[in-house]
Amino acid sequence: xxxxxxxxxxxxxxxxxxxxxxxxxxxxxxxxxxxxxxxxxxxxxxxxxxxxxxxxxxxxxxxxxxxxxxxxxxxxxxxxxxxxxxxxxxxxxxxxxxxxxxxxxxxxxxxxxxxxxxxxxxxxxxxxxxxxxxxxxxxxxxxxxxxxxxxxxxxxxxxxxxxxxxxxxxxxxxxxxxxxxxxxxxxxxxxxxxxxxxxxxxxxxxxxxxxxxxxxxxxxxxxxxxxxxxxxxxxxxxxxxxxxxxxxxxx
Amino acid sequence: xxxxxxxxxxxxxxxxxxxxxxxxxxxxxxxxxxxxxxxxxxxxxxxxxxxxxxxxxxxxxxxxxxxxxxxxxxxxxxxxxxxxxxxxxxxxxxxxxxxxxxxxxxxxxxxxxxxxxxxxxxxxxxxxxxxxxxxxxxxxxxxxxxxxxxxxxxxxxxxxxxxxxxxxxxxxxxxxxxxxxxxxxxxxxxxxxxxxxxxxxxxxxxxxxxxxxxxxxxxxxxxxxxxxxxxxxxxxxxxxxxxxxxxxxxxxxxxxxxxxxxxxxxxxxxxxxxxxxxxxxxxxxxxxxxxxxxxxxxxxxxxxxxxxxxxxxxxxxxxxxxxxxxxxxxxxxxxxxxxxxxxxxxxxxxxxxxxxxxxxxxxxxxxxxxxxxxxxxxxxxxxxxxxxxxxxxxxxxxxxxxxxxx
Ligand SMILES: Nc1ncnc2c1ncn2[C@@H]1O[C@H](COP(=O)(O)OP(=O)(O)OP(=O)(O)O)[C@@H](O)[C@H]1O
Ligand SMILES: [Mg+2]
Numbered sequence: 001x002x003x004x005x006x007x008x009x010x011x012x013x014x015x016x017x018x019x020x021x022x023x024x025x026x027x028x029x030x031x032x033x034x035x036x037x038x039x040x041x042x043x044x045x046x047x048x049x050x051x052x053x054x055x056x057x058x059x060x061x062x063x064x065x066x067x068x069x070x071x072x073x074x075x076x077x078x079x080x081x082x083x084x085x086x087x088x089x090x091x092x093x094x095x096x097x098x099x100x101x102x103x104x105x106x107x108x109x110x111x112x113x114x115x116x117x118x119x120x121x122x123x124x125x126x127x128x129x130x131x132x133x134x135x136x137x138x139x140x141x142x143x144x145x146x147x148x149x150x151x152x153x154x155x156x157x158x159x160x161x162x163x164x165x166x167x168x169x170x171x172x173x174x175x176x177x178x179x180x181x182x183x184x185x186x187x188x189x190x191x192x193x194x195x196x197x198x199x200x201x202x203x204x205x206x207x208x209x210x211x212x213x214x215x216x217x218x219x220x221x222x223x224x225x226x227x228x229x230x231x232x233x234x235x236x237x238x239x240x241x242x243x244x245x246x247x248x249x250x251x
Numbered sequence: 252x253x254x255x256x257x258x259x260x261x262x263x264x265x266x267x268x269x270x271x272x273x274x275x276x277x278x279x280x281x282x283x284x285x286x287x288x289x290x291x292x293x294x295x296x297x298x299x300x301x302x303x304x305x306x307x308x309x310x311x312x313x314x315x316x317x318x319x320x321x322x323x324x325x326x327x328x329x330x331x332x333x334x335x336x337x338x339x340x341x342x343x344x345x346x347x348x349x350x351x352x353x354x355x356x357x358x359x360x361x362x363x364x365x366x367x368x369x370x371x372x373x374x375x376x377x378x379x380x381x382x383x384x385x386x387x388x389x390x391x392x393x394x395x396x397x398x399x400x401x402x403x404x405x406x407x408x409x410x411x412x413x414x415x416x417x418x419x420x421x422x423x424x425x426x427x428x429x430x431x432x433x434x435x436x437x438x439x440x441x442x443x444x445x446x447x448x449x450x451x452x453x454x455x456x457x458x459x460x461x462x463x464x465x466x467x468x469x470x471x472x473x474x475x476x477x478x479x480x481x482x483x484x485x486x487x488x489x490x491x492x493x494x495x496x497x498x499x500x501x502x503x504x505x506x507x508x509x510x511x512x513x514x515x516x517x518x519x520x521x522x523x524x525x526x527x528x529x530x531x532x533x534x535x536x537x538x539x540x541x542x543x544x545x546x547x548x549x550x551x552x553x554x555x556x557x558x559x560x561x562x563x564x565x566x567x568x569x570x571x572x573x574x575x576x577x578x579x580x581x582x583x584x585x586x587x588x589x590x591x592x593x594x595x596x597x598x599x600x601x602x603x604x605x606x607x608x609x610x611x612x613x614x615x616x617x618x619x620x621x622x623x624x625x626x627x628x629x630x631x632x633x634x635x636x637x638x639x640x641x642x643x644x645x646x647x648x649x650x651x652x653x654x655x656x657x
Contacts, residue, residue: 058570058651079574085650086572097567097654100560101267111571113256120255159571 005166005198006032006055011064013050013221024050025061026221034166037193038200039209042218048202051218052171055200056091057081069166086114090160092170096152098144104131104155105140111163130158134188150181157188167198174208180242186211187235211235257577261584264564268557272589275553275638279593279630280600282546286626287601287618289539292608293532294622295615300528303447304521310350310481311383312490314342314498317513333502333511336465339477345497348490351379352479356465360430360457364416371412373430373457375464376478383480391424391439394460402462406430407439409454430457431468487516543626547633554637558645559656565645566653575646579639586638590631597630598623 013025024047032038040048053059054066057073066073069088076084085091098107108127112118118126131137134154144152153173160168168189174182182205190211193199201212209215210233217224265272316334339354353376360373378393380386394405406428413423423437435457444453465471481490491514498512565578601623605616645653 053651056570058654059649079576082569082572082574082577085570091570093654097563097570099564099567102263106263110568113260114568114572114574114577116253120259163572 002033002035004031005034005036005069006030006200007065007067008055009065011051011054011066012062013047013054013059014062023221025054028064028221028223030216030223032167032198032200034198035193035196036198036200037189037211037213039212039215040200040202040218041204041206041209041215042224044204046218047221048218049171052169052200052202055167056089056169057085058091082114086111086163088166090157090163090165090168092153092156092160092168092173094172094175096144096149096156096176098152098155098159100145101143103141103143104136104147104158107144107155108158108162110159115163126162127158130162131155133161134158148181150177150184153177153181153185154188157185161192165197167200168192170199170201172202172204174203174205179207180239180244182208183211183235183239183242187239190235211238257580257584260581261588264581265585265588271553271557275550275589275634276593276596278546278549278553279590279634280546280597281549282543282630282633283594283597283623283626284600284604285542285546286539286629287598287622288604288608288616289535289542290532290622291601291605291616291618292614293528293535294619295609295617297525297528297532298617299615300524301521304517304524309517310484310487311517312479312481312487312494313515314477314479314494315475315513315515317511334474334477335472336474338498338501339474341497341501342477342479342494346479346490346493348481348486348493349479350482351382352477353377353379353383354461354474355380355476355478356461356469356471356473357475358464358469360468362412362416362457363429364426367416369412369415371455371457373406373459373464373468375459375461375468377461380458380478383478386444387442389440389442390422391437393439399460399462402466403460404433404435404463404467405438406435406457406459407441408437408458409441409452409456410443411452411455412457413440428457430459433467435459487518491516539622539626543629546630550630550634551637555641558641561641562645562648562653562656565642566648566650566656569646569650569653578646579642582642583635583639586635587631589638590634593634594627594631598627601626 008028008030011025011028012023015022015024028051040051042048050059054061055068057068061074068084071084073081073084099110105124105127108130109123112123112126128137128140131140134157136151136154136158139147139151139155144155147155153176157168157170157173160170170189173189174185177185186208189199189201193213199212201208203209210229210231212229213232214226214228216226314334336354339352342349343352356375358373358375360371362369362371374380377399378395381388381393388407391407393407394403397403398405408423408428413421416428417423417426423440426437428435428437441454441458447453461474465474479490479494481487494514495510499510502511504511561582565573568578569575602618605618608614609616645656648656
């Protein structure tokens with residue numbers, strides 16, 4: 001029996017812009033177990049990113065409760081939240097958010113810099129291992145502007161992994177990538193999930209959502225429905241069927 | 252975060268943004284360097300003025316006629332001719348605190364020797380003048396009492412005059428020169444003294460016997476001033492008192508009447524000059540503060556312009572677990588490193604610039620510790636503040652707001 005790792009109760013987020021109030025989340029209730037692989041879907045503006053930012057402790061809700069790994073997130077101060085992000089969460093952004101002019105290795109080392117227990121030597125070892133696990137060991141000393149979008153996203157995933165988080169959160173991780181690269185990224189997420197890490201992604205593409213275990217559909221700041229994926233696709237197998245030059249053929 | 256990691260993060264960030272680092276440093280370098288150079292010029296000229304003044308002889312006293320009151324009407328300074336040759340003789344005889352004394356008349360003279368001509372000041376004095384002014388004779392000699400009495404047509408000249416009349420390095424001794432059409436024989440050449448701190452060429456003059464200048468050239472019976480030297484520097488007040496009393500009696504001044512002469516000591520002149528150079532120093536210091544300010548604004552601009560990029564960076568760092576204070580510490584260390592490096596380079600550049608100015612312009616310079624400290628502290632304070640303040644603002648945001656900052 002898997003444990004509940006994320007528990008959300010009646011989560012509300014209201015953005016205030018002067019007099020105008022935007023109700024981005026209108027009461028979300030959700031439980032996620034530690035072996036789950038969830039895709040959050042829904043129309044643009046339905047509140048997916050807002051929800052993910054709160055899950056990632058990058059933003060705070062207006063109302064509601066959020067327990068992460070049995071910690072009441074709402075009761076934490078800023079420094080404790082930073083600690084939580086460092087230890088338990090790996091966040092992957094649609095736009096990668098790598099430090100410019102900084103090598104892949106140094107980007108991946110970044111979370112470890114804020115982990116007082118890790119020595120400089122261990123930092124490098126772990127960062128290299130994380131890069132290896134996303135298949136980029138040979139690009140460790142390349143800068144973001146020397147990497148393709150897919151490679152940058154894999155660096156960002158390595159950065160999310162390096163601190164051994166309990167949950168990986170990815171907001172449209174394949175939004176800027178082509179089909180094949182998207183499947184490659186999903187391969188990594190699937191393998192992480194098989195290793196026991198909880199993965200939550202946001203996506204617009206049903207194809208991508210087919211690699212997850214179940215989908216949560218957002219609508220106007222509420223959860224419209226949750227659907228279990230009947231036949232979860234295996235990304236690695238899919239990759240083998242995809243011709244390497246598929247995109248060029250299509251042109 | 253460990254301090255070691257802070258240092259690594261700061262160093263990485265500085266080396267990754269070389270242009271920004273260099274531009275920020277440049278602001279500090281210019282600020283510090285220019286302040287040091289400016290203040291070095293100011294301080295240097297002040298010191299050189301003081302040196303010039305003390306080299307004139309610190310026990311020197313000069314007596315001028317001054318405006319006197321006739322029935323409440325003050326006439327123009329020096330217009331009533333009240334200093335006479337007899338006053339000079341009396342001072343020499345009756346003032347024990349006085350060592351040397353000379354009367355002085357001064358006029359300007361058109362000098363002609365062969366095909367060359369030159370215009371300069373002509374001083375009529377007694378040989379005591381050379382002792383009072385500590386003027387050394389390089390070649391030839393000074394006239395004696397006999398020539399004085401006879402109003403002999405002899406003179407001593409400075410190097411500048413000699414160079415213009417007879418050419419660079421020529422020996423003028425024994426040559427003839429016509430001063431305002433009167434032929435003089437040159438008997439002495441003073442040792443070169445160069446410019447004084449007021450920019451006056453001390454070698455551009457003709458010195459001739461008092462009687463010759465007063466009677467043959469100017470045909471007057473007054474004297475312009477009397478120069479005396481007290482026996483020691485300590486005896487200046489005593490000498491001043493003696494001269495004042497003597498001249499009051501000789502000029503028959505009543506107890507209610509003002510002195511009709513002024514006695515100026517070298518220290519009076521020194522204090523006037525000091526206040527002049529103080530004005531100069533203030534002027535240079537204000538120019539320097541402007542460059543410090545401009546440098547400061549430069550630093551500020553660079554720091555503020557890079558805020559957008561840096562706010563995102565802060566968002567990323569906080570996103571992966573940096574606390575506000577980790578970010579602040581890193582930015583503080585970065586700013587400190589830039590400011591210290593820029594400051595040190597600025598100090599060296601300022602000293603170098605001062606040396607170059609001293610060498611090329613032959614201006615006196617003197618670098619003071621205060622100017623180094625002042626400029627250094629000011630620039631580093633600006634560098635640190637503007638490196639740290641935007642970072643502090645960003646570190647207070649939610650990570651997501653920092654990431655979204657535009
Ligand atoms: N910082 C903000 N300030 C004000 N309103 C915001 C802010 N962020 C999001 N919103 C609003 O909240 C609502 C939900 O936005 P959100 O970004 O969560 O949507 P989304 O589901 O991620 O959409 P998309 O699929 O286009 O990424 C939208 O109406 C949006 O305009
Ligand atoms: Mg979104």
